[in-house]
Amino acid sequence: MGSEARRRSRERLRQQREKDQRAAARKRGLTVALIAVGVVALVVGVGYVILNLDSSGADYDGGLAPQTLQADGSVVMAEPGAQAPVVEVYADYQCPACRQFELLNGDLLQEKAALGEAIVQFRPVSIFARQPEPISGNSLRAGAAARAAADHGVFVQYNDLLFENQPTEGSEGFTPQQLKELFAETDAPEGAAAGFDERVDAEAETVDRFTGEFLPALTADAVEEFGQDEVAAMPLTDLLDWGADNGHDPSFLEGTYTGETIEATGNAYTRYSGENAFRATPSVYINGELLDNTTTMTVRGLRGAIDDAAPGEVETEPLTDGGGTD
Numbered sequence: 001m002g003s004e005a006r007r008r009s010r011e012r013l014r015q016q017r018e019k020d021q022r023a024a025a026r027k028r029g030l031t032v033a034l035i036a037v038g039v040v041a042l043v044v045g046v047g048y049v050i051l052n053l054d055s056s057g058a059d060y061d062g063g064l065a066p067q068t069l070q071a072d073g074s075v076v077m078a079e080p081g082a083q084a085p086v087v088e089v090y091a092d093y094q095c096p097a098c099r100q101f102e103l104l105n106g107d108l109l110q111e112k113a114a115l116g117e118a119i120v121q122f123r124p125v126s127i128f129a130r131q132p133e134p135i136s137g138n139s140l141r142a143g144a145a146a147r148a149a150a151d152h153g154v155f156v157q158y159n160d161l162l163f164e165n166q167p168t169e170g171s172e173g174f175t176p177q178q179l180k181e182l183f184a185e186t187d188a189p190e191g192a193a194a195g196f197d198e199r200v201d202a203e204a205e206t207v208d209r210f211t212g213e214f215l216p217a218l219t220a221d222a223v224e225e226f227g228q229d230e231v232a233a234m235p236l237t238d239l240l241d242w243g244a245d246n247g248h249d250p251s252f253l254e255g256t257y258t259g260e261t262i263e264a265t266g267n268a269y270t271r272y273s274g275e276n277a278f279r280a281t282p283s284v285y286i287n288g289e290l291l292d293n294t295t296t297m298t299v300r301g302l303r304g305a306i307d308d309a310a311p312g313e314v315e316t317e318p319l320t321d322g323g324g325t326d
Contacts, residue, residue: 060107065114067156070121070316072267073147073260075155077110078119078314085309087112088121090268090283093142093162094128094135094169097297101282102163105302110156118306119314122159125265127281129211129236130219134172136211143261144203145179148196154186161185176204199257206258218248237266287312 067077078084087109091098112118124146128139142162149158161182167173180197188196222231222239225246231239240250240262253259268278276290284296286309295301 060111060114062111062114064110064156065116065120067150067153069150069155069319070314071319072316073124073150073257073264074316075122075150076119076314076316076318077113077122077156079113079116082113082116082119083311084112084116084118085286085306086119086121086288086312086314087306088123088285088288090123090125090278090281090285092125092127092139092281093146093166093174094126094139095281096166096169098282099163099166101284101297102160104297105299106160106163108299108303112303112306119312121314121316122155123264123268124159124261125268125281126261127265129262129265130215133211134167135169136215137207138167138172138174140207140210140258140261141176141179141200141204142174144207144257145174145183145200147257147260148199148203149183149186149188151199152188152192152196154183154188157186158183176200203256203258206252206256209252210258214248214250214252218243221246221248235266235269236262237269 065077065079065082067075069075089101089109091101109118109120113120124143126136126139126143128135130136131139146155146158146162149155162174165173165178165182179200180193183196183200184193218239219231222234222242226234234242240248240253244250250259253262268283272278272285272288272290276285276288278290282296284291284302286305291302291305295305
């Protein structure tokens with residue numbers, strides 16, 4: 001989505017943010033009471049997840065459905081001609097809940113796709129791009145590396161490896177060297193590592209510039225103009241658009257997978273509204289409808305939602321040069 005389209009959506013997003021903020025204000029009054037309840041709910045929730053493992057696609061060791069890189073950087077995993085629900089997965093590689101989702105339901109999605117019972121569209125994003133280092137850098141480097149892996153047809157395997165090796169939140173990780181070593185564990189074509197490694201190094205330089213110099217200066221000027229609360233509520237892509245007109249040129253992101261990941265995140269915020277609004281990761285949609293957390297984070301729930309859904313259609317197009325296509 002281009003900057004003009006995002007500008008047209010801002011008024012709708014502003015209204016939704018105000019609604020969300022009013023709801024959040026009401027909820028803050030209940031925080032103290034909910035702390036005690038939350039402890040109990042955590043214990044019950046863990047037990048519920050464990051109980052659901054027996055009905056999972058966990059331990060699926062069959063072949064993967066073909067994976068096709070899309071023009072927007074997402075990846076579709078599906079059997080040719082499959083008539084099945086479209087399951088879209090928005091995830092950030094630094095997000096602990098996303099790791100939990102992947103470890104719990106990753107095999108189920110692979111199994112469903114291989115059986116022709118689901119069309120799975122992976123949509124990596126970076127909701128942590130504006131967090132302090134090292135969280136922001138970890139998120140962006142991993143997102144860019146996953147996109148680079150898609151160029152060589154091994155996105156799904158690399159996606160699994162990233163979540164299996166996710167750094168503890170707040171600790172430095174997903175270094176260029178580690179990202180290269182994880183790629184070597186995939187079954188990428190012979191000779192692919194050289195191109196992948198070169199791309200990872202270039203993206204790491206872009207991420208360092210973005211998190212170390214560019215974003216702090218841009219944010220400081222935006223806060224002076226709009227105030228902390230309004231800037232915090234802005235999608236990063238809106239902040240970049242404002243910066244482009246106010247002395248902060250983001251053109252160094254053009255043509256990079258770091259920039260593509262940031263753009264994908266902004267598109268998620270503008271694509272959905274109302275009850276389907278994108279707010280956090282993991283967010284899982286079936287045929288454009290957002291699943292609730294209980295359904296998303298339980299195997300039985302996700303399997304049932306897929307089985308109950310009608311066939312859907314992928315709204316993106318494959319990358320025209322065929323890159324990343326099995």
